[in-house]
Amino acid sequence: MRSRAAPGTKPPASPKWILLLALSFLFVRNLPLCFLMPIWSFGDELAHLDYVLKISRGHVPQPEEFIEPELFEFHREHAVPPGSVARVEDMGPGGHSYEAFQPLLPAYLLSFPRRLFVLLGLPLLLQVRLLRVVCLLVAAATLTAFSFGLEKLNIRGIPAHSPVLFAALLAQDIYFCINTDVFSLFFGSLAGLGMIAIFQDPARILRWLGFSLATALSLWTKLTNAYVFLYWPVLAAGLWIRGRDGKTLRRASVFLAAALLLACPWYVYNQARFGSPIIDPSNADFPLLPPRHVSTGSLVFFFRAFFLTFFRGELFRDGRHFDPAAGTLYDTAMFIIPATILLLAVAALIRPRRTVQPDSLIVPAVCGLAAYGAFYSAYALIGGVPFYHARRAAGAHILFLLLFSIGWRKLIPHDRLAIAVPAAILLAYNILYTWKLVALIRV
Numbered sequence: 001m002r003s004r005a006a007p008g009t010k011p012p013a014s015p016k017w018i019l020l021l022a023l024s025f026l027f028v029r030n031l032p033l034c035f036l037m038p039i040w041s042f043g044d045e046l047a048h049l050d051y052v053l054k055i056s057r058g059h060v061p062q063p064e065e066f067i068e069p070e071l072f073e074f075h076r077e078h079a080v081p082p083g084s085v086a087r088v089e090d091m092g093p094g095g096h097s098y099e100a101f102q103p104l105l106p107a108y109l110l111s112f113p114r115r116l117f118v119l120l121g122l123p124l125l126l127q128v129r130l131l132r133v134v135c136l137l138v139a140a141a142t143l144t145a146f147s148f149g150l151e152k153l154n155i156r157g158i159p160a161h162s163p164v165l166f167a168a169l170l171a172q173d174i175y176f177c178i179n180t181d182v183f184s185l186f187f188g189s190l191a192g193l194g195m196i197a198i199f200q201d202p203a204r205i206l207r208w209l210g211f212s213l214a215t216a217l218s219l220w221t222k223l224t225n226a227y228v229f230l231y232w233p234v235l236a237a238g239l240w241i242r243g244r245d246g247k248t249l250r251r252a253s254v255f256l257a258a259a260l261l262l263a264c265p266w267y268v269y270n271q272a273r274f275g276s277p278i279i280d281p282s283n284a285d286f287p288l289l290p291p292r293h294v295s296t297g298s299l300v301f302f303f304r305a306f307f308l309t310f311f312r313g314e315l316f317r318d319g320r321h322f323d324p325a326a327g328t329l330y331d332t333a334m335f336i337i338p339a340t341i342l343l344l345a346v347a348a349l350i351r352p353r354r355t356v357q358p359d360s361l362i363v364p365a366v367c368g369l370a371a372y373g374a375f376y377s378a379y380a381l382i383g384g385v386p387f388y389h390a391r392r393a394a395g396a397h398i399l400f401l402l403l404f405s406i407g408w409r410k411l412i413p414h415d416r417l418a419i420a421v422p423a424a425i426l427l428a429y430n431i432l433y434t435w436k437l438v439a440l441i442r443v
Contacts, residue, residue, distance in 0.1 A: 022168035033176035034132035051107040061097035105220040158415035163401035169426035171433040173313035188395015190214040195364035216262035238363030291383035307338030310390035344407030368400030
């Protein structure tokens with residue numbers, strides 16, 4: 001049920017100012033970077049654009065294919081130095097459509113503005129920059145949908161809305177490059193919102209339908225979004241502990257089956273063309289990482305690397321990740337801060353405060369932490385892709401920030417102070433990062 005104010009008390013004010021601050025900073029910081037950042041500053045931006053170009057002409061890419069001729073000529077013009085790449089074969093793996101095994105939904109959605117840009121006769125350079133803006137708009141839509149969704153559910157506490165501001169203040173490169181992770185952020189956040197709605201009132205069929213659809217769309221966005229299926233047993237367990245209602249569990253089973261059916265066509269297609277539903281096993285250009293085994297060392301390495309890419313993205317410059325600082329002090333801080341965040345998240349599980357409506361928020365928020373646990377398990381036991389890159393778990397970021405916000409509020413006596421302190425730290429880091437990045441671009 002929706003939370004209501006006690007008789008004779010005034011309901012909490014709508015925290016729309018949080019969304020306004022978040023959107024203002026998101027655009028002020030990232031919109032200029034969409035135009036300032038050099039072409040191909042991001043590792044996979046060329047491959048994502050190739051996917052969009054192929055889908056725009058009605059063709060589903062295959063990994064053995066070369067990138068589009070138009071894109072190759074464009075790349076030659078903007079290579080360093082210009083014209084240094086004579087043939088597409090000289091580009092190595094980057095000259096192929098190596099993102100072709102990934103689901104097509106992000107490229108399909110980006111193909112619509114791409115077609116419009118072609119009709120308008122815009123040069124490809126401007127198209128790239130405008131497609132970056134489209135990805136920024138998807139991020140803005142995520143924050144807006146999550147904030148308005150909470151209000152629709154009558155959840156107005158500042159701790160519940162704080163993740164909207166915290167997410168906007170992250171120094172993430174997904175906000176100013178062509179990528180698929182921003183779509184993971186969107187659909188994963190909608191799935192989280194669906195869980196919150198269901199935990200309020202599990203009898204409403206439309207809420208289950210929305211959660212099922214958001215789950216399926218997450219799997220149509222990125223392969224690693226399979227962790228979204230972890231949300232279902234967590235939600236079912238929370239509902240069972242609260243009410244022990246067999247009817248609710250049966251309903252969850254039906255809609256989980258529906259989500260699986262909606263998500264599976266792409267993976268059946270991959271199975272037909274690769275003999276594997278996940279990735280082309282014959283692609284030797286991208287060697288798979290071995291399992292790292294469960295140990296204290298692998299755990300420390302994973303979470304330090306994971307939260308580094310959580311705070312500052314995966315932007316590469318001069319063959320390494322771009323960081324705003326270096327040295328022992330910076331490395332220590334980048335370990336202590338994530339460890340503190342995890343402890344606060346766990347604290348939220350132990351003694352939740354009623355002031356942030358734990359009945360509808362705690363169990364969904366747990367999924368943010370559960371998703372990261374799944375990525376560590378994959379890193380330690382399965383290997384393959386670098387699961388320590390936080391962008392692969394972008395769909396869980398809002399939920400994890402929600403869990404952190406609840407845990408942090410346990411330590412701070414006032415709501416506004418509880419949002420101001422983390423926001424100030426993230427803002428300072430972001431300003432330092434952006435200043436260093438812009439200075440590097442201008443060199």
